[in-house]
Amino acid sequence: xxxxxxFEHDVIVIGAGGAGLRAAIEAASTGASVGLICKxxxxxxxxxxxxxxxxxxxxxxxxxxxxxxxxxxxMRGGQYLNxxxxxxxxxxxxxxxxxxxxxxxxxMDRTPDGRINQxxxxxxxYPRLAHVGDRTGLEMxxxxxxxxxxxxxxxxxxxxxxxxxxxxxxxxxxFAYDRDxxxxxxxxxxxxxMATGGIGRAFLVTSNSWEYTGDGHALAYEAGAELVxxxxxxxxxxxxxxxxxxxxxxxxxxxxxxxxxLTNSEGKRFMFDDIPPLYQSSTADTPEEGWRYxxxxxxxxxxxxxxxxxxxxRKIVKEVKEGRGSPHGGVFLDIAWIKEHIKDSEAHIKKKxxxxxxxxxxxxxxxxxxxxxxxxxxxHYVMGGIRVEADSQMATTVPGLFAAGECAGGMHGANRLGxxxxxxxxxxxxxxGEYAARYAADHSAVSVGDDQIxxxxxxxxxxxxxxxxxDVGPYRLQYELQALMQDKAGIAREEDGLxxxxxEIQKLKERARAMGAGGSREYNPGWxxxxxxxxxxxxxxAVVLAARERKESRGAHSRIDHxxxxxxxxTFNHVLKKGSDGEMEVRREEIPAMPQDLKDIIExxx
Amino acid sequence: MAxxxxxxxxxxTDNGALETYEVEVEQGYVVLDAIHRIQAEQAHxxxxxxxxxxxxxGSCSAxxxxxxxxxxxxxxxxxxxxxxxxxxPMRAFPLLKxxxxxxxxxxxxxxxxxRFAPRKPDNDDGSWTMDQYDVERPQEFRKCIECFLCQxxxxxxxxxxLHDKFAGPRHFVYVANMEMNPIDTxxxxxxxxxxxxxxxxxITKCCTTVCPEGITITDNAIIPLKERVVDRSYDPLAKLxxxxxxxxxx
Numbered sequence: 001x002x003x004x005x006x007f008e009h010d011v012i013v014i015g016a017g018g019a020g021l022r023a024a025i026e027a028a029s030t031g032a033s034v035g036l037i038c039k040x041x042x043x044x045x046x047x048x049x050x051x052x053x054x055x056x057x058x059x060x061x062x063x064x065x066x067x068x069x070x071x072x073x074x075m076r077g078g079q080y081l082n083x084x085x086x087x088x089x090x091x092x093x094x095x096x097x098x099x100x101x102x103x104x105x106x107x108m109d110r111t112p113d114g115r116i117n118q119x120x121x122x123x124x125x126y127p128r129l130a131h132v133g134d135r136t137g138l139e140m141x142x143x144x145x146x147x148x149x150x151x152x153x154x155x156x157x158x159x160x161x162x163x164x165x166x167x168x169x170x171x172x173x174x175f176a177y178d179r180d181x182x183x184x185x186x187x188x189x190x191x192x193x194m195a196t197g198g199i200g201r202a203f204l205v206t207s208n209s210w211e212y213t214g215d216g217h218a219l220a221y222e223a224g225a226e227l228v229x230x231x232x233x234x235x236x237x238x239x240x241x242x243x244x245x246x247x248x249x250x251x252x253x254x255x256x257x258x259x260x261x262l263t264n265s266e267g268k269r270f271m272f273d274d275i276p277p278l279y280q281s282s283t284a285d286t287p288e289e290g291w292r293y294x295x296x297x298x299x300x301x302x303x304x305x306x307x308x309x310x311x312x313x314r315k316i317v318k319e320v321k322e323g324r325g326s327p328h329g330g331v332f333l334d335i336a337w338i339k340e341h342i343k344d345s346e347a348h349i350k351k352k353x354x355x356x357x358x359x360x361x362x363x364x365x366x367x368x369x370x371x372x373x374x375x376x377x378x379x380h381y382v383m384g385g386i387r388v389e390a391d392s393q394m395a396t397t398v399p400g401l402f403a404a405g406e407c408a409g410g411m412h413g414a415n416r417l418g419x420x421x422x423x424x425x426x427x428x429x430x431x432x433g434e435y436a437a438r439y440a441a442d443h444s445a446v447s448v449g450d451d452q453i454x455x456x457x458x459x460x461x462x463x464x465x466x467x468x469x470x471d472v473g474p475y476r477l478q479y480e481l482q483a484l485m486q487d488k489a490g491i492a493r494e495e496d497g498l499x500x501x502x503x504e505i506q507k508l509k510e511r512a513r514a515m516g517a518g519g520s521r522e523y524n525p526g527w528x529x530x531x532x533x534x535x536x537x538x539x540x541x542a543v544v545l546a547a548r549e550r551k552e553s554r555g556a557h558s559r560i561d562h563x564x565x566x567x568x569x570x571t572f573n574h575v576l577k578k579g580s581d582g583e584m585e586v587r588r589e590e591i592p593a594m595p596q597d598l599k600d601i602i603e604x605x606x
Numbered sequence: 607m608a609x610x611x612x613x614x615x616x617x618x619t620d621n622g623a624l625e626t627y628e629v630e631v632e633q634g635y636v637v638l639d640a641i642h643r644i645q646a647e648q649a650h651x652x653x654x655x656x657x658x659x660x661x662x663x664g665s666c667s668a669x670x671x672x673x674x675x676x677x678x679x680x681x682x683x684x685x686x687x688x689x690x691x692x693x694x695p696m697r698a699f700p701l702l703k704x705x706x707x708x709x710x711x712x713x714x715x716x717x718x719x720x721r722f723a724p725r726k727p728d729n730d731d732g733s734w735t736m737d738q739y740d741v742e743r744p745q746e747f748r749k750c751i752e753c754f755l756c757q758x759x760x761x762x763x764x765x766x767x768l769h770d771k772f773a774g775p776r777h778f779v780y781v782a783n784m785e786m787n788p789i790d791t792x793x794x795x796x797x798x799x800x801x802x803x804x805x806x807x808x809i810t811k812c813c814t815t816v817c818p819e820g821i822t823i824t825d826n827a828i829i830p831l832k833e834r835v836v837d838r839s840y841d842p843l844a845k846l847x848x849x850x851x852x853x854x855x856x
Contacts, residue, residue: 040655040657040663040665041655041665041709041713042713043752044657044658044663044664044665044752045657046657046658048657048658048662048663048751049658049660049662049663095731096732099731099732099733100732102724102733102734102789103724103727103732103734104722105722105724105783105784105787105790107736107741107744107745107748107787108741109738109741110736110737110738110741112738113735114735114736114737114738115733115735116733132745132748135662135749137662138662138748138749138751139748142748142750142752146716146721146722146780147721147722149713149716149717150717150721155713157710157713180702180708209657209658209659209663210656210657210659211657242634243633243634243635244632244633244634245632245633245634245635245636245639246634246636246660249659249660250660355662358661359660359661362661362679362681363634363636363679363681364634468650473646473650474650475642475645475646475650476646479646517650517651518650518651519650519651520651522618522653522702522703523653523702523703523704523706524650524651524653525645525650525651525652525653525654526645526650526651527651529650
């Protein structure tokens with residue numbers, strides 16, 4: 001058998017961003033032995049990049065807020081494809097999850113009377129995002145990290161999982177290697193929590209870090225799990241567009257929450273055109289009303305810049321396409337203009353948006369307190385993910401496998417509201433940890449056959465044995481996939497392009513299977529990238545297949561050959577699963593009827 | 607676009623040298639872009655740590671032209687154009703390979719420090735009431751992205767290798783964040799003096815100079831902590847009171 005080290009735990013957590021850390025903390029609190037596996041160093045995961053805030057109906061900034069309004073906002077934002085039970089649990093539990101962070105050392109910005117302050121964000125009826133300037137994600141991950149290191153977790157840093165191990169139908173652990181020396185590792189566990197985040201590196205322009213290669217989605221899929229809603233990939237409306245090397249880096253929605261406006265090359269605030277019917281009654285008629293909303297006038301309605309991300313992104317693309325874009329192919333986002341209303345606006349902007357000030361100053365040479373930024377859409381988040389049971393977060397078809405955070409699907413439907421990802425990972429991270437620990441306590445030890453381990457070892461080491469000079473190399477192949485997905489499966493899709501993309505993905509798969517990495521097992525990013533390619537190709541196929549099936553435009557999914565939203569398509573989700581022939585299959589899964597009390601809430605909230 | 611010469615450290619502790627690469631540099635490139643290009647086109651196995659490429663995760667720390675920097679925030683056009691750009695790993699930590707060092711010591715030190723210890727919640731919903739003015743001071747320390755550049759430049763670690771006696775600026779910032787948190791009840795003064803060795807810092811402010819987050823490490827974190835240690839340990843009156851009451855002193 002291939003040489004390897006073996007680690008045994010009650011629960012292993014794969015991924016150490018917000019969801020993984022929160023899950024690990026919860027599982028450990030029950031007395032379970034917990035192994036936490038992270039692809040990077042601890043505390044570096046993509047959660048650090050979340051900026052604007054964490055959504056929770058604390059009702060500190062506006063006492064009219066409560067979980068029911070948050071629930072209704074989330075469902076409306078998701079175009080009613082959300083798993084309503086997840087949206088309900090999320091809205092109900094988010095406030096407690098945010099408050100407990102301060103007991104672990106977090107320090108959020110305050111209201112004048114000393115409570116956690118909250119800011120406006122797109123699609124949220126009231127100021128709802130608890131925040132620390134524009135570095136909320138860093139605050140959260142560091143808080144969870146600094147708490148977690150005292151909770152008895154066994155942390156395995158810079159370790160990549162390449163395969164889930166099975167005991168019959170039950171998930172029984174994971175096969176992995178360490179980046180440092182390339183040593184092979186076997187983790188045996190009674191329960192496995194997937195918390196690997198998203199898939200953004202499948203696209204060329206993305207706000208996501210290198211780790212976002214869809215590992216969790218792909219590993220779970222290969223182990224027999226279902227993926228849901230994979231056609232819904234969120235393109236955040238405001239990424240940097242210039243200079244080219246920083247293209248895609250996120251510009252927080254908090255800029256618009258603090259009064260930032262979008263304008264085109266003619267200086268027009270184009271967002272006032274084409275307000276979607278679902279939001280007409282809650283959107284300001286004039287810039288003056290919009291500003292009053294920003295400064296807290298409770299009779300004023302939201303400025304159109306705070307409409308949902310799918311709509312804002314589409315509007316920006318339209319301006320650029322019709323020739324009214326900024327010099328580098330975006331539009332203008334202007335926060336400097338608030339000097340018309342605020343004395344000492346320069347200090348105000350630096351206080352509220354310090355990272356944005358720093359980011360534009362350092363990387364683009366732009367002073368955002370004086371000049372507008374240039375922004376355009378960037379791949380940001382995948383609503384789709386591993387299909388789980390709403391309360392327990394256990395995968396629907398793989399006992400012992402749980403998922404939380406971005407790699408789990410269902411919570412956000414067709415479009416996620418800003419701020420709901422950080423609350424999602426806290427609420428469902430905790431739940432996954434709790435239920436996984438309970439599952440582990442109720443079930444016997446696992447057994448993993450040597451043949452599985454041998455096969456996994458062989459697959460992991462194969463790229464090092466192949467000829468590295470036979471193709472363009474792993475990085476260039478990843479680039480080809482990213483260009484393909486950006487072009488054919490990006491913000492505007494159509495049938496022929498998606499079909500072509502499926503063919504191309506098959507060809508790329510063959511090339512990836514033959515790809516040689518070169519170099520040794522010691523800290524070799526070429527080898528790591530070659531292995532990541534398999535996950536990226538699986539999730540890309542899932543996105544394209546589901547997108548081709550959904551012949552309408554809804555939420556983040558836009559079809560230029562089916563521009564309208566069709567009511568009959570609001571009744572089901574797309575579920576993907578590996579068929580008995582090894583090919584990916586897509587089917588429609590009807591959305592279960594919502595209980596009357598939740599229907600009433602949606603009715604009441606309008 | 608201009609061709610630029612890079613000299614990048616390749617190898618491990620036993621065997622290594624600066625190797626020369628010619629790279630096509632595009633507008634707005636940061637050093638990490640050039641390293642990625644070398645990886646993609648010339649050296650697939652070049653080891654480098656990075657995550658966000660946006661100055662938020664603190665992974666891509668290295669020494670660029672001899673200065674501790676985040677590679678993702680160092681623009682090539684800000685470096686002298688008439689000489690090759692050298693990129694080397696941090697020197698205060700053991701080298702693993704190429705630009706990657708073993709920073710695990712930092713994680714061990716942090717785990718050894720007495721954890722955050724909040725008072726009971728002020729309110730029935732489990733929340734605490736804190737003034738913005740009071741949270742702003744520790745919020746500065748919470749901006750730390752754990753890039754460990756301050757540790758890299760600190761001469762106590764870099765030149766004198768006192769890793770077993772001295773926790774380094776990063777961890778004084780970490781302690782300051784807890785000590786100045788309005789709801790913390792912990793007391794880490796003895797620990798600062800003994801295990802963490804704060805007395806070894808002679809406030810040359812090198813750490814503050816290299817901090818990519820602009821944290822005023824020396825003035826706002828280390829000096830106030832040193833004052834607490836001095837007040838507790840060396841103020842004769844406080845010492846006497848402590849001995850009589852059984853509090854403080856040590």
